[in-house]
Amino acid sequence: MRIALEARREASRAAIVLAPVLATLATLAVGFVVFEALGKDPIAAFHAFFIQPVATRYGVGELLLKASPLMLIATGLAVGYRANVWNIGAEGQLTLGAIAGGGLALAAGDARVPSALLLPAMIVAGALCGMAWAAISAWLRTRFNASEILTSLMLVYVANLLLSWLIHGPWRDPDGYNFPQSKQFTDAALLPNLLSGTRLNAGLLIALAVVAMAWLFIRRSVWGFEMRVAGLAPSAAAYAGISSKRNVWLGMLAGGACAGIAGVNEAAGPIGQLLPSMSPGYGFAAIIVAFVGRLHPAGIVFASLLMSLLYLGGESAQVNLALPSAVTGLFQGTLLFFLLAADVLVNYRLRVVGARPATP
Amino acid sequence: MSAAALAPDVQARPRLSLRGITRAYPGVVANDRIDLDVLPGEIHAVLGENGAGKSTLMKIIYGIVKPDAGTMQWEGEAVRIASPAQARRLGLAMVFQHFSLFETLTVAENISLALDAAEAGPGLPAKIRDVSRRYGLTLDPARLVHAMSIGERQRVEIVRCLLQAPRVLIMDEPTSVLTPQAVLRLFDTLRQLADEGCSILYISHKLDEIRALCHRATVLRAGRVTGECDPRRETTATLARMMIGAELPHPRHRPPVAGAPALVIDGLDLRSDDPFGTTLRSISLTVCAGEIVGIAGVSGNGQRELLTALSGERRVARRDAIVLCGTAAGRLGAAQRRSLGLAFVPEERLGRGAVPEMSLAENALLTARHRGLVWHGLIRADAARSRAAEIIASWSVKAAGPGAAARSLSGGNLQKFIVGREILQGPRVLIAAQPTWGVDVGASAQIRQALIDLRDAGVAVLVVSEELEELIEICDRLAVIAQGQLSPARPVVETNAEELGLLMAGSAAMPEPTAARGRA
Numbered sequence: 001m002r003i004a005l006e007a008r009r010e011a012s013r014a015a016i017v018l019a020p021v022l023a024t025l026a027t028l029a030v031g032f033v034v035f036e037a038l039g040k041d042p043i044a045a046f047h048a049f050f051i052q053p054v055a056t057r058y059g060v061g062e063l064l065l066k067a068s069p070l071m072l073i074a075t076g077l078a079v080g081y082r083a084n085v086w087n088i089g090a091e092g093q094l095t096l097g098a099i100a101g102g103g104l105a106l107a108a109g110d111a112r113v114p115s116a117l118l119l120p121a122m123i124v125a126g127a128l129c130g131m132a133w134a135a136i137s138a139w140l141r142t143r144f145n146a147s148e149i150l151t152s153l154m155l156v157y158v159a160n161l162l163l164s165w166l167i168h169g170p171w172r173d174p175d176g177y178n179f180p181q182s183k184q185f186t187d188a189a190l191l192p193n194l195l196s197g198t199r200l201n202a203g204l205l206i207a208l209a210v211v212a213m214a215w216l217f218i219r220r221s222v223w224g225f226e227m228r229v230a231g232l233a234p235s236a237a238a239y240a241g242i243s244s245k246r247n248v249w250l251g252m253l254a255g256g257a258c259a260g261i262a263g264v265n266e267a268a269g270p271i272g273q274l275l276p277s278m279s280p281g282y283g284f285a286a287i288i289v290a291f292v293g294r295l296h297p298a299g300i301v302f303a304s305l306l307m308s309l310l311y312l313g314g315e316s317a318q319v320n321l322a323l324p325s326a327v328t329g330l331f332q333g334t335l336l337f338f339l340l341a342a343d344v345l346v347n348y349r350l351r352v353v354g355a356r357p358a359t360p
Numbered sequence: 361m362s363a364a365a366l367a368p369d370v371q372a373r374p375r376l377s378l379r380g381i382t383r384a385y386p387g388v389v390a391n392d393r394i395d396l397d398v399l400p401g402e403i404h405a406v407l408g409e410n411g412a413g414k415s416t417l418m419k420i421i422y423g424i425v426k427p428d429a430g431t432m433q434w435e436g437e438a439v440r441i442a443s444p445a446q447a448r449r450l451g452l453a454m455v456f457q458h459f460s461l462f463e464t465l466t467v468a469e470n471i472s473l474a475l476d477a478a479e480a481g482p483g484l485p486a487k488i489r490d491v492s493r494r495y496g497l498t499l500d501p502a503r504l505v506h507a508m509s510i511g512e513r514q515r516v517e518i519v520r521c522l523l524q525a526p527r528v529l530i531m532d533e534p535t536s537v538l539t540p541q542a543v544l545r546l547f548d549t550l551r552q553l554a555d556e557g558c559s560i561l562y563i564s565h566k567l568d569e570i571r572a573l574c575h576r577a578t579v580l581r582a583g584r585v586t587g588e589c590d591p592r593r594e595t596t597a598t599l600a601r602m603m604i605g606a607e608l609p610h611p612r613h614r615p616p617v618a619g620a621p622a623l624v625i626d627g628l629d630l631r632s633d634d635p636f637g638t639t640l641r642s643i644s645l646t647v648c649a650g651e652i653v654g655i656a657g658v659s660g661n662g663q664r665e666l667l668t669a670l671s672g673e674r675r676v677a678r679r680d681a682i683v684l685c686g687t688a689a690g691r692l693g694a695a696q697r698r699s700l701g702l703a704f705v706p707e708e709r710l711g712r713g714a715v716p717e718m719s720l721a722e723n724a725l726l727t728a729r730h731r732g733l734v735w736h737g738l739i740r741a742d743a744a745r746s747r748a749a750e751i752i753a754s755w756s757v758k759a760a761g762p763g764a765a766a767r768s769l770s771g772g773n774l775q776k777f778i779v780g781r782e783i784l785q786g787p788r789v790l791i792a793a794q795p796t797w798g799v800d801v802g803a804s805a806q807i808r809q810a811l812i813d814l815r816d817a818g819v820a821v822l823v824v825s826e827e828l829e830e831l832i833e834i835c836d837r838l839a840v841i842a843q844g845q846l847s848p849a850r851p852v853v854e855t856n857a858e859e860l861g862l863l864m865a866g867s868a869a870m871p872e873p874t875a876a877r878g879r880a
Contacts, residue, residue: 220741222734222737226729228718229715229718229726232715235708235711236715236726239694239704239713239727240695241695241698
């Protein structure tokens with residue numbers, strides 16, 4: 001007797017709901033063994049991971065604050081991923097967005113530009129610069145067939161060096177004791193707070209609005225349809241006369257715009273100035289978020305919350321239980337692994353097969 | 361030779377005997393309590409439409425698929441065949457519809473891969489030559505496979521089986537890739553094998569072939585045995601009735617009324633982008649409104665390249681090498697050519713003609729993105745659904761509804777959907793590649809009739825097919841493609857299968873390399 005995977009005729013709706021539950025249970029089981037082996041109380045560890053971070057109002061604010069850039073960037077990336085346009089360089093596009101929005105904030109300085117004018121201008125500038133950065137990869141791909149995976153990734157490092165040069169040089173705060181950082185933004189250039197007693201800001205609303213627009217684009221627009229066709233069946237796209245170049249441009253620009261806005265949100269949100277590093281790797285984590293969310297806008301919202309919780313839970317477990325950071329990383333990896341593995345059950349079912357054919 | 365004189369002794373003990381073989385897949389019972397007896401030395405047809413369960417049954421016999429229930433007897437003894445290796449040890453051999461040869465290896469190397477180490481020694485080329493001579497299967501063991509035509513590749517597969525001296529040889533749709541002359545040669549080989557006592561299981565849905573070749577036929581329909589007969593005593597019509605459970609409809613023809621040229625190909629040259637592809641050389645053809653022009657040929661002679669150049673999936677350098685409805689279209693893309701009035705039914709249904717994961721409603725939208733289904737860049741989902749429902753209803757497509765995924769449809773039903781979708785766009789030029797390939801008899805007749813009706817409505821129709829009989833049945837003029845060159849199109853009434861077959865085969869024959877070449 002053995003167990004075989006058998007393709008389902010239709011994706012199972014029950015499995016779509018059950019797969020994450022199953023993955024969570026499997027993760028808890030593995031976590032139980034790991035924490036027990038380390039001599040830590042597993043229950044306390046789970047509490048530190050999943051409950052403690054969101055036990056306070058401030059904690060909930062932090063959860064949503066970290067989830068906002070993740071869902072924003074992942075949504076933009078998913079638009080391209082659906083058409084097999086692999087933008088890996090969201091981190092760089094985020095940096096460019098921060099440079100553009102931050103540059104505008106610094107230029108406005110104390111000129112008393114009203115917030116209602118300055119903030120939208122910063123967001124538009126961030127989106128445009130993120131798109132411009134992504135456009136380099138799109139152009140190299142459509143003109144020279146250079147892999148956008150490589151070019152967008154390499155441009156991340158160029159973007160980081162550009163930011164580094166700016167704040168070590170022309171944009172450095174003259175009163176900053178030579179620290180590599182810009183001046184603090186004025187209040188007019190900061191996103192309004194959403195929840196008192198927390199750091200949560202209007203960036204969440206922007207992210208949710210973008211998610212809704214992305215859903216409309218993917219589900220309802222012809223261009224979104226064409227991108228889905230190109231991703232699912234490239235030959236069918238060629239047969240139907242769908243422009244692969246337009247898909248590359250749309251996919252790259254959507255990712256660039258979202259990452260650019262996320263960069264502005266970070267600069268004008270929790271950071272409030274320009275620093276050598278504007279993100280703890282949101283641009284890369286968003287790739288995982290996009291796939292855990294199955295490239296679906298609603299799924300991405302949940303996935304970004306989960307990812308954010310894992311970030312906070314990892315910190316909390318390190319602080320409260322003195323767990324090594326490698327173990328928190330291992331635990332996070334286990335959960336993502338099971339989540340993606342459980343996805344198999346959506347399109348396949350397990351079937352117990354006898355070793356011998358049945359006899360009448 | 362008289363086939364009746366060679367009929368095996370009906371009283372003989374069956375060499376292979378199946379009882380109550382059942383195998384179910386999710387949503388369908390592929391084989392339902394099937395009984396089958398194969399006598400020594402008989403050519404036994406297994407006849408049925410696509411999806412009737414023939415392939416599953418053969419896979420069960422050959423040990424690839426395990427049955428859910430049922431028993432098998434080999435030479436009177438109960439056996440369970442757990443793997444193809446065990447099947448081969450018993451004396452079963454199978455020639456598959458799709459060959460599994462390594463293109464960069466020689467004939468002898470390919471064959472040695474399938475044999476035990478003891479047999480695959482240095483004496484193998486001599487053995488291959490010996491067998492191929494005995495059965496009239498000309499084959500040079502030192503040739504590389506990639507330079508061989510499909511018919512020659514099939515010979516490699518057959519010789520590979522014969523080297524094992526099989527007692528039952530299974531042939532799965534062997535003639536679908538052959539010219540008429542090659543089919544006759546294959547039949548001679550099979551008859552000779554049967555005379556020597558080898559049993560042959562011959563899988564096909566081509567009724568004429570079965571009547572000409574086979575001693576007995578078992579008919580399958582929807583997974584069940586619906587009849588057993590002596591095909592030599594039946595007519596094509598009675599066999600078809602057993603196979604599809606209904607009369608075979610005959611297409612109605614009106615005399616052609618050819619109008620103005622709608623598709624003109626003028627001296628088209630195109631290098632294939634596939635290293636093993638075929639380069640097109642000065643292809644010229646005119647298709648007028650109100651006529652059906654066919655392109656016959658063995659696959660791999662440039663059909664794929666020609667079709668992608670015509671559809672716009674590949675653009676050609678010279679603008680006026682392809683003229684569509686009066687517009688030089690050589691450099692236009694597929695979408696632009698569609699807006700000029702072109703519709704295209706491709707050979708591959710899943711993945712090219714339709715997106716497998718998407719619903720029929722979305723697939724209806726695939727090539728109709730600018731025809732009333734879109735409002736300011738947004739999809740009108742309800743319009744797409746009713747368009748799909750319209751196609752499903754008017755073509756009696758068996759599907760759960762407009763929301764069913766394309767991959768949940770059988771090949772024939774999906775083809776009906778694709779043909780229906782393309783025709784519903786009101787094309788001025790329709791190109792169809794292998795329109796009835798792998799489609800059951802009933803659906804084939806429906807598709808052929810639709811092409812004829814389209815012609816009568818004044819549409820220019822171009823059909824590219826390997827099935828010569830189909831082309832002769834529906835076309836007004838016929839051309840033959842061979843090695844990237846197209847013969848002049850001639851009225852069908854002035855030509856015949858033999859002449860066309862010679863055109864197909866004459867160029868299908870590859871230059872024979874000298875014995876020394878290719879030998880390491």
